[in-house]
Amino acid sequence: MSPIVKLIAQRVALGVGLLLAVSVLIFAGTQILPGDVAQSILGQAATPQALANLRAELGLDQPAYVRYFAWLGGILTGDLGTALTTRQEIATTLPPRLWNTLFLAFWAAIVAVPISIVLGLLAVRYRNGPIDKAISGFALASTSLPEFFIGYLLILFLAVKVQWFPSISTVYDGMPFLAKLHAIVLPALVLVLVVLAHMMRMTRAAILNVMQSAYVETAELKGVGQFDIIRKHAFPNAIAPIINVVMLNLAFLVVGVVVVEVIFVYPGMGQYLVDHVAKRDVPVVQAVGLIFAAVYIGLNIVADVAGILTNPRLRHPK
Amino acid sequence: MLNLKLIPPGALIGLFLCAVFLFVAVFARWVAPYGLGEIVGGVWEPASSKYLLGTDNLGRDLLSRMIYGAQTTITIAALATALSFTLGSILGFAAAVIGGWFDTIMSRFVDLLMAIPTLIFGLVVLSVLPSTILTLILVMGLLDSTRVFRLSRAVAVDINVMDYVEAAKLRGEGTGWIIFREILPNALSPLVSELGLRFIYAVLFLSALSFLGLGVQPPAADWGGMVKENKEGIVFGIPAALIPAGAIAALAISVNLVADWILNRTTSLKGGRG
Numbered sequence: 313m314s315p316i317v318k319l320i321a322q323r324v325a326l327g328v329g330l331l332l333a334v335s336v337l338i339f340a341g342t343q344i345l346p347g348d349v350a351q352s353i354l355g356q357a358a359t360p361q362a363l364a365n366l367r368a369e370l371g372l373d374q375p376a377y378v379r380y381f382a383w384l385g386g387i388l389t390g391d392l393g394t395a396l397t398t399r400q401e402i403a404t405t406l407p408p409r410l411w412n413t414l415f416l417a418f419w420a421a422i423v424a425v426p427i428s429i430v431l432g433l434l435a436v437r438y439r440n441g442p443i444d445k446a447i448s449g450f451a452l453a454s455t456s457l458p459e460f461f462i463g464y465l466l467i468l469f470l471a472v473k474v475q476w477f478p479s480i481s482t483v484y485d486g487m488p489f490l491a492k493l494h495a496i497v498l499p500a501l502v503l504v505l506v507v508l509a510h511m512m513r514m515t516r517a518a519i520l521n522v523m524q525s526a527y528v529e530t531a532e533l534k535g536v537g538q539f540d541i542i543r544k545h546a547f548p549n550a551i552a553p554i555i556n557v558v559m560l561n562l563a564f565l566v567v568g569v570v571v572v573e574v575i576f577v578y579p580g581m582g583q584y585l586v587d588h589v590a591k592r593d594v595p596v597v598q599a600v601g602l603i604f605a606a607v608y609i610g611l612n613i614v615a616d617v618a619g620i621l622t623n624p625r626l627r628h629p630k
Numbered sequence: 631m632l633n634l635k636l637i638p639p640g641a642l643i644g645l646f647l648c649a650v651f652l653f654v655a656v657f658a659r660w661v662a663p664y665g666l667g668e669i670v671g672g673v674w675e676p677a678s679s680k681y682l683l684g685t686d687n688l689g690r691d692l693l694s695r696m697i698y699g700a701q702t703t704i705t706i707a708a709l710a711t712a713l714s715f716t717l718g719s720i721l722g723f724a725a726a727v728i729g730g731w732f733d734t735i736m737s738r739f740v741d742l743l744m745a746i747p748t749l750i751f752g753l754v755v756l757s758v759l760p761s762t763i764l765t766l767i768l769v770m771g772l773l774d775s776t777r778v779f780r781l782s783r784a785v786a787v788d789i790n791v792m793d794y795v796e797a798a799k800l801r802g803e804g805t806g807w808i809i810f811r812e813i814l815p816n817a818l819s820p821l822v823s824e825l826g827l828r829f830i831y832a833v834l835f836l837s838a839l840s841f842l843g844l845g846v847q848p849p850a851a852d853w854g855g856m857v858k859e860n861k862e863g864i865v866f867g868i869p870a871a872l873i874p875a876g877a878i879a880a881l882a883i884s885v886n887l888v889a890d891w892i893l894n895r896t897t898s899l900k901g902g903r904g
Contacts, residue, residue, distance in 0.1 A: 330742070330745055333742050333745075334742065334745055334746055337742060337743070337746065337751075338746070338751070338754055341751060341754045341755045341758075342754060342755070342757065342758050343758075452883070452886055452887075452890070453879075453883060455886070456830065456834075456879055456882035456883040456886050457879045457882070458834055458837055458838065458841075458854075458875060458878050458879060458882075459838070460837075460838075460841055460854075460857050460861075460871075460875055461872065461875035461876060461878065461879050464857070464861065464864050464871050464872055464875060465872060465875075467864050467865070468864055468867065468869060468872065471865075472864065472865060472866075472867045473867070479864070479865050563747075564747075567747040567749060567750060570749060570750070570753075570842075571749075571838050571841065571842065574841070574842055575861075585750075585753060586753070586842045586843075586844070588757070589753045589754075589756060589757040589842075589844055590843055590844060592757055592758065593757075594757060594758060597753065597754055597757040598754070601746075601750050601751070601753070601754040604747060604750045605745070605746045605747070605750065608745070608746070608747050608750075609745055612745075
């Protein structure tokens with residue numbers, strides 16, 4: 313087996329192990345209450361009968377580790393449990409919402425990734441000049457702005473004042489593709505603005521880092537133009553860190569959708585999670601939390617693997 | 631003595647805004663023209679000389695609620711930051727000084743916690759915990775202490791191998807002395823600018839939770855919750871929800887400006903840490 317395959321297999325195995333540990337943590341996170349979970353879900357006014365029913369349903373009469381393995385076994389066989397509030401199978405309500413979330417994050421990424429890489433390159437080319445200053449000023453502002461500020465500002469101007477886009481992003485099964493795209497323009501735009509600055513700043517840092525190497529100086533002394541130095545010498549060597557940046561931000565996108573989905577009442581996983589946290593529907597929260605964590609960890613593994621694949625020193629070991 | 635002219639204009643604006651927010655938060659009761667829950671006029675009245683920012687979704691004075699909201703938001707965020715800093719830095723320093731199994735266990739556990747996005751894990755935990763302000767502070771502080779742990783451990787590992795720390799160890803000083811008297815004073819400057827960033831993060835995190843309806847519960851008011859209360863007005867073209875949202879942004883930007891300036895100042899002072 314070539315060392316690179318081994319390295320990748322190691323990373324993936326590490327990720328799976330991490331995910332398992334995370335599942336323990338998420339399960340434990342819903343057990344930390346010193347008192348009775350059933351009591352806290354139903355409140356003080358609950359009848360003893362209702363309490364006993366809920367306890368039996370949650371399996372609270374069994375020790376925690378038994379419940380954990382039952383839960384984990386269920387998930388591995390595709391059974392995510394039943395929602396306490398609606399009595400519906402989580403495994404049937406969740407997938408369409410997951411697709412909606414991924415759809416939104418995907419289009420946001422398609423727009424954000426190229427723009428931020430180009431802007432990052434520009435910032436390096438004209439570093440410490442007005443363009444660089446403007447870009448980093450914008451970055452500072454956008455990391456400080458809460459998603460709902462950007463979201464409602466866009467709604468106020470683009471949905472209410474000029475009415476180009478709907479203020480509520482309704483999507484449903486069998487909706488025409490273009491109508492769907494039109495519905496998600498505003499939430500996608502918010503996501504783009506939220507990750508853009510971060511991604512751009514990290515791209516800039518990654519390329520600047522490479523720009524300080526000896527071979528870039530040599531190229532400079534040879535008289536190669538600034539853009540050619542970046543394009544031919546700096547960029548290929550900065551690909552791995554840039555891919556890393558992109559993946560981290562995609563992970564951030566998938567998680568960042570929680571607030572954005574609530575702003576635009578978008579039927580995705582984030583909205584689903586928030587609704588059920590408020591209703592204290594523990595099985596749903598556990599399942600959705602685990603899926604969010606899995607997506608997050610999965611994208612991080614992809615970033616690691618991409619880093620290995622684009623690193624010539626790892627690809628051709630001595 | 632600090633020369634005011636040496637402070638860059640950005641930092642000066644940041645300092646000024648921070649001071650204003652802090653003053654308003656501390657003296658909320660005397661500054662606010664009306665009471666917190668007092669219904670003084672019609673629903674969503676526009677700004678007038680009587681109600682400087684207009685009224686909210688129930689006809690309460692928006693300016694007064696903003697002022698009380700500043701108090702709630704800043705207090706909770708500050709307490710959570712204080713908790714995350716105390717816990718994160720002490721454990722981080724201890725991990726660096728003690729090393730061995732303690733370091734390994736703590737570091738792996740922090741890695742594990744950071745593998746789950748903070749907001750998601752926060753929501754999971756809040757689904758079973760009672761919604762009180764104390765729970766919020768504890769959850770926010772504990773989750774955020776992972777980041778402080780990483781930074782302070784990294785800083786302390788560098789300091790721990792310095793000659794003067796070595797000397798203190800040979801002198802027979804205990805772990806407590808090493809952490810608080812040798813490492814803490816020398817690790818302070820990178821930590822201080824991190825403090826600003828963690829505070830902003832706490833403000834944004836709290837606001838997001840309150841906006842989702844899972845943070846500060848009514849009748850108490852915080853800025854995130856006020857965005858939620860007034861968000862229905864947006865579709866009628868009433869910008870009331872944007873005022874608290876804008877305040878969150880203004881607070882975050884001004885703290886950021888100050889933290890940036892402190893960071894630049896301390897790194898140039900020390901010749902940079904590379």
